[in-house]
Amino acid sequence: MNRRAYPYRSAAVGSVTMSEWSLKSEDGEAVPLPSFIPDWDFQRDLSLETVVEVDLDAVRASAGLPYEAELALSAIWSSTGSGLRRLAHRITLHGGGIRSAQLSFTVIGRDSGGRLSLDTQLVLAKALDNPDPTGPRRAGSVLWQHRAGVRLQGDASQFPMAVVDFKSAGYPENAPWYLDVGPNLEAATMGAVVLLVNSGTPVVLNALRRAEKASYAERLIQSAVRQDVVRLMIERAVSDEELTDSSRFEPDTLGHTLLGLLRTFLPGTSLTSLRMTRRTDPALFSAKIQHAVGLFSKET
Numbered sequence: 001m002n003r004r005a006y007p008y009r010s011a012a013v014g015s016v017t018m019s020e021w022s023l024k025s026e027d028g029e030a031v032p033l034p035s036f037i038p039d040w041d042f043q044r045d046l047s048l049e050t051v052v053e054v055d056l057d058a059v060r061a062s063a064g065l066p067y068e069a070e071l072a073l074s075a076i077w078s079s080t081g082s083g084l085r086r087l088a089h090r091i092t093l094h095g096g097g098i099r100s101a102q103l104s105f106t107v108i109g110r111d112s113g114g115r116l117s118l119d120t121q122l123v124l125a126k127a128l129d130n131p132d133p134t135g136p137r138r139a140g141s142v143l144w145q146h147r148a149g150v151r152l153q154g155d156a157s158q159f160p161m162a163v164v165d166f167k168s169a170g171y172p173e174n175a176p177w178y179l180d181v182g183p184n185l186e187a188a189t190m191g192a193v194v195l196l197v198n199s200g201t202p203v204v205l206n207a208l209r210r211a212e213k214a215s216y217a218e219r220l221i222q223s224a225v226r227q228d229v230v231r232l233m234i235e236r237a238v239s240d241e242e243l244t245d246s247s248r249f250e251p252d253t254l255g256h257t258l259l260g261l262l263r264t265f266l267p268g269t270s271l272t273s274l275r276m277t278r279r280t281d282p283a284l285f286s287a288k289i290q291h292a293v294g295l296f297s298k299e300t
Contacts, residue, residue, distance in 0.1 A: 008136040011144040012062035016122055018052045021148050033150055040152040043163060046112065049104035050075075054122060057096045063143050064135025065124070070094060071143070072125035075103040080114030080252060083188040092125055113160035114190040117149040160190055161208060166198040176201040177225060179232045185243065185255030192254045195229065220296060227295045233261050234289060238274050245271050265292040 021033040024047035033048065040046075052073055060069055071093040078085040088105035107116065122144040130137045152160070167173045175198060182192035197205050204225070207218035214222060237243055237258040249255035266274065266288070278285040 006136075006142065008141060009062065009064040009132075009134050010136075010142070011059045011122060015055045015058035015062060016052065016144040018120060018146055019050050021048055021050045021118060023048055033148065035149075036151045040109075044109045046107045046109070046116070047104070048107065048118065049102060050120065051100060051102050052120065052122075053098060053100045054093060055098050056093060059122070059143060060096075064132035065130065066128070067096065069128055069130075070125040072123050073101050073103065074121045074123060075105060076119040076121070077105075077107055078117045078119070079107075079112045080188075080190055083191060083252075084111050086111075113152055115149055115151050117147060119145060119147050121145045160193070161195045161197055163199050163205060164196045166196075166200060171196070171198070173200065174198075176204040177228070179229055181232065181236050182254065185240070185249060185253065185258070187254050188252055189254050189257040190252070193233075193257075195225075223296050227290055227293045230261060230265060230293050231286065231289045233258060234265070234274070235278070237262060238271065238278055243271065265289070
């Protein structure tokens, strides 16, 4: 944990200790939260828990707080995929002595994606007229904090993945995947782009879930998906006549991502030139993207 300087006194080192976050597996067993969950998709909820031990007397003494100061432990999660930030659990702490508190909550799969950050904070629960001029006074003043996180998206698609039964959902029954791209260029990319994978094509589904542990054949599938995703995203950019090389968007938005893909894979190529190539020679347009992405080049 990195210590941060505040304009008031805070909890002393060692007065607050915290166990690592645990993730409940599908069979109910609690396992340490990994840094990356390669087989995550929007249908999977994440049940998380940790235990924080607070020496209330030591915290108040080091922070310059009177005995009656009310403290609170808070767990907050945020997702780059959905752009959401939520207070998940809050426990109020009274009195003195050492208090052990369990923080637990569930993050719904459709609310997450991208990178999930977990912030644990010990704060002043209520404002008070602190006689110590160096101590905190405002409600919400942070006395101690810890940040952890987990990456939920793999390298195969670069976007959140959802498993769907294409037959019942109305998509072409034998198609292995479908990239769903939203219309709003100002929307968060991880909420606007979803790679739908057909549950009826288990070979492809397993290849994407295995990420870096994939076999040679599965890496070929990953390469094909990666190329198709980039192609579809570039086509999305090229087909939007309002999008220009000089367009500006906030970071992590769909528009920002589209322009970033163009600069990464086709540097020095203008949107005007790409639109002309796609219109006059679509096969060449497709071949340029295959070359830029390196279709199968890392697997041969």
